Amino acid sequence: MGGRGVTVKASPQGSPAVGRPDRRAGGNPRRRSGRPGAGVLASFIAPGLVLFLLFVILPVLFAAYVAFFRWNGLGGVPTDFVGLENFRNLLQDDVFLGDLWRLGLIVVLSLVVQLPLSFGLAMLLHQRFPGRTAFRLLFFVPYVLTEAVTAVLFRLVFSPRRGFADSFLANLGIDAQIGWLSDRDIIMFVIFGILTWKFFGFHMILFLAGRQNIPDELYEAAEIDGATRSQAFRNITLPLMGPTLRMIVFLSVIGTVQLFDLVYVLTGGGPFHASETLAITMYEQGFQRNQIGYASALSIAMFLISLVFALFYQRLVLKRDLQGSLTNAGGNRS
Amino acid sequence: MSVITRRAHLLRHTGFYIAAFLTTAFVATPILFALLGGFKDNQQLRENALGLPSPWNVENYTDVLSSGAFWQQTFSSIFIALITTFIVVACSAMVAFVFARFAFRGREGLFTLFAAGMMFPFAVAVLPLFIILRTFELLNSPLGVILPQAAFGLPLTIIILRTFFRSIPGEVEEAATIDGAGPWLFFVRILLPMARPVLATVSVLALVGSWNSFLLPLVVLQKSTWWTLPLGVTQFSGQYASDTAKVLAFVMLAMLPALVFYAFAERHLISGLTSGGTKG
Numbered sequence: 001m002g003g004r005g006v007t008v009k010a011s012p013q014g015s016p017a018v019g020r021p022d023r024r025a026g027g028n029p030r031r032r033s034g035r036p037g038a039g040v041l042a043s044f045i046a047p048g049l050v051l052f053l054l055f056v057i058l059p060v061l062f063a064a065y066v067a068f069f070r071w072n073g074l075g076g077v078p079t080d081f082v083g084l085e086n087f088r089n090l091l092q093d094d095v096f097l098g099d100l101w102r103l104g105l106i107v108v109l110s111l112v113v114q115l116p117l118s119f120g121l122a123m124l125l126h127q128r129f130p131g132r133t134a135f136r137l138l139f140f141v142p143y144v145l146t147e148a149v150t151a152v153l154f155r156l157v158f159s160p161r162r163g164f165a166d167s168f169l170a171n172l173g174i175d176a177q178i179g180w181l182s183d184r185d186i187i188m189f190v191i192f193g194i195l196t197w198k199f200f201g202f203h204m205i206l207f208l209a210g211r212q213n214i215p216d217e218l219y220e221a222a223e224i225d226g227a228t229r230s231q232a233f234r235n236i237t238l239p240l241m242g243p244t245l246r247m248i249v250f251l252s253v254i255g256t257v258q259l260f261d262l263v264y265v266l267t268g269g270g271p272f273h274a275s276e277t278l279a280i281t282m283y284e285q286g287f288q289r290n291q292i293g294y295a296s297a298l299s300i301a302m303f304l305i306s307l308v309f310a311l312f313y314q315r316l317v318l319k320r321d322l323q324g325s326l327t328n329a330g331g332n333r334s
Numbered sequence: 335m336s337v338i339t340r341r342a343h344l345l346r347h348t349g350f351y352i353a354a355f356l357t358t359a360f361v362a363t364p365i366l367f368a369l370l371g372g373f374k375d376n377q378q379l380r381e382n383a384l385g386l387p388s389p390w391n392v393e394n395y396t397d398v399l400s401s402g403a404f405w406q407q408t409f410s411s412i413f414i415a416l417i418t419t420f421i422v423v424a425c426s427a428m429v430a431f432v433f434a435r436f437a438f439r440g441r442e443g444l445f446t447l448f449a450a451g452m453m454f455p456f457a458v459a460v461l462p463l464f465i466i467l468r469t470f471e472l473l474n475s476p477l478g479v480i481l482p483q484a485a486f487g488l489p490l491t492i493i494i495l496r497t498f499f500r501s502i503p504g505e506v507e508e509a510a511t512i513d514g515a516g517p518w519l520f521f522v523r524i525l526l527p528m529a530r531p532v533l534a535t536v537s538v539l540a541l542v543g544s545w546n547s548f549l550l551p552l553v554v555l556q557k558s559t560w561w562t563l564p565l566g567v568t569q570f571s572g573q574y575a576s577d578t579a580k581v582l583a584f585v586m587l588a589m590l591p592a593l594v595f596y597a598f599a600e601r602h603l604i605s606g607l608t609s610g611g612t613k614g
Contacts (some may be wrong), residue, residue: 003473033480036436036516036517039517040516040517041432041436043518044428044429044432044517044521045428045429045430045432045444047424047425047428047430048426048428048429048448048488048492049424049444051421051425051481051484052447052448052451052485053490054464054466054481055459055463055481055484055485056451056454056459056486056488057447057451057483058462058466059450059459059460059461059462059463060454060458060459060462060467062462062466063458063461063462063512066462066581073411073465078383109569110531112442120353121353121357124350124353124354125354125504127350129347129350131354132354135354135358137600138358138361138362139357139358139360140604141365141593142361144542144592144593144595144596144603145589145592145593146545146546146548146563146564146588146589147402147546147548147564148546148548148564148565148567148568149563149564149585149588149589150569151568152567152585153364153365153367153368153573153582153585153589154364154373154561155571156367156368156571156578156581156585157364159578161380162376162379162380162383162578163354163383164363164364164367164383164384167384168383168384172467173382173428192413197360197361197364201361202607204535204560205570205604205607206608208608209608210596220556222500247508254455257455258455258456258457260457260548260549261548261549261564265548265568268484278457279374279457279500279549280455282461283460283592286461287461287553288465289462292461295461296462297459299459299462299480300458302455302458303454303458306453309451310453321518330559334357
């Protein structure tokens with residue numbers, strides 16, 4: 001978990017539902033003969049609810065509480081109340097501010113490089129040509145691999161001398177001596193390259209699904225009206241892919257905020273914090289240095305960043321896309 | 335005319351193939367590096383990192399396969415993934431059933447609570463989870479990984495299942511009620527069998543999520559007894575840092591189950607992920 005994809009990687013497609021009344025069952029409850037009593041309903045809900053309260057809600061509330069204390073994690077409950085001090089320190093912590101800067105860098109690079117690449121490949125694989133199914137299957141493979149295992153693989157790809165990258169360059173006659181993972185000026189770009197390798201296939205599949213939802217009739221009609229291919233692309237494909245694109249941007253940003261596994265295993269956040277992420281800083285502070293209060297404040301900051309982004313994004317960008325999205329989500333089962 | 339269109343067609347296809355093969359090289363190179371590297375020894379890896387192994391050397395793979403640690407970690411990963419999946423799908427199905435088919439006070443509030451769970455990044459909860467698990471003495475126990483994973487899997491699973499359960503016509507339920515079936519009987523004997531395809535989809539998502547999970551096992555499983563494969567691979571790569579070829583073999587073997595699983599469950603995996611990521 002943690003990272004761009006899985007659990008997390010599963011998507012916040014449900015969150016938009018928050019607070020939306022459910023039209024079908026809510027407004028007009030079906031009449032049925034023997035209505036089950038509250039006890040029966042509770043017996044269905046109880047296991048899931050207990051699990052959820054204990055392991056999702058309680059920890060998040062606990063983190064919010066502990067964030068106002070100085071605490072080393074021992075002795076039951078925290079007692080040394082420090083108010084907002086942890087948050088004030090956070091804003092003066094160069095590592096934390098650096099995390100935010102690197103988060104922004106990865107997001108911008110993803111939007112400018114990775115998403116157009118995935119989009120282009122999706123358009124390509126939407127065409128009919130022999131072998132496209134095989135390509136589609138293949139391009140998705142990196143997404144299936146475990147992030148931590150991928151990180152170990154790339155540590156070896158980029159290891160000095162014996163790694164693939166250096167050998168490849170040496171074979172071309174270039175003895176570049178690039179410190180792929182040890183040069184703080186390029187480490188973020190190396191990480192971005194690996195993220196692209198890992199995730200472009202996932203975004204491509206989402207784009208493909210979006211493209212396949214556009215009815216062919218629209219293109220036939222456009223052709224009859226004498227539209228050229230590029231006109232059809234600009235006036236049909238692009239606007240109708242909008243919802244998919246906006247959803248992918250959303251998933252990509254939320255995933256980047258939580259980035260941990262891949263970078264932690266690849267570099268541990270180094271060299272000298274040059275590739276550290278919010279989650280790695282939180283882990284270091286909480287689990288290595290036992291600054292539980294400070295690390296909790298960082299957790300809450302991460303939570304607020306995701307939340308504020310999600311709320312604004314949904315208000316401003318996603319609003320019109322989400323009408324009925326939940327009611328359809330399970331409908332496209334195979 | 336037709337010659338020109340044929341030529342344009344051919345040109346376009348050539349373009350497709352060039353782009354597709356470039357991407358294939360991009361995707362396949364690291365994986366082939368691991369696969370072939372595992373068949374080399376370290377001297378070959380230094381002198382001939384790019385070519386085929388000569389001679390092919392199976393020792394790295396057999397070493398890993400004959401080590402107890404690899405099998406123990408594979409077993410832990412599978413065990414934890416299966417139990418997690420069972421718990422999250424069973425609990426979600428029950429909750430989703432009630433949300434989908436019964437109207438009662440507080441239903442929307444409760445559903446909103448679950449749906450809001452999607453907004454909690456897992457990393458936010460891991461530190462307090464650690465303290466809670468320590469209090470319950472669940473550290474170093476597979477349950478310490480299974481229960482939080484299942485809990486974090488609930489929101490998405492409930493949302494997908496609720497949507498499906500709502501799409502089943504009320505007449506089915508009425509017929510069952512007339513035949514005297516209560517909600518439990520209807521749920522177990524009629525609804526679940528009808529939901530088999532969507533249950534398969536959410537199960538695949540839960541399995542994959544658990545299989546790939548790293549941060550939670552990292553903090554919960556401090557002793558190696560229950561280490562999962564991701565933990566095992568990272569630990570192994572540290573321990574055998576100088577034996578690159580052997581680490582490559584381990585990496586390749588650790589990726590293999592996921593690749594095999596993908597080959598078989600590709601359709602469910604992709605339909606699950608796209609239904610989670612786009613509107614239907």
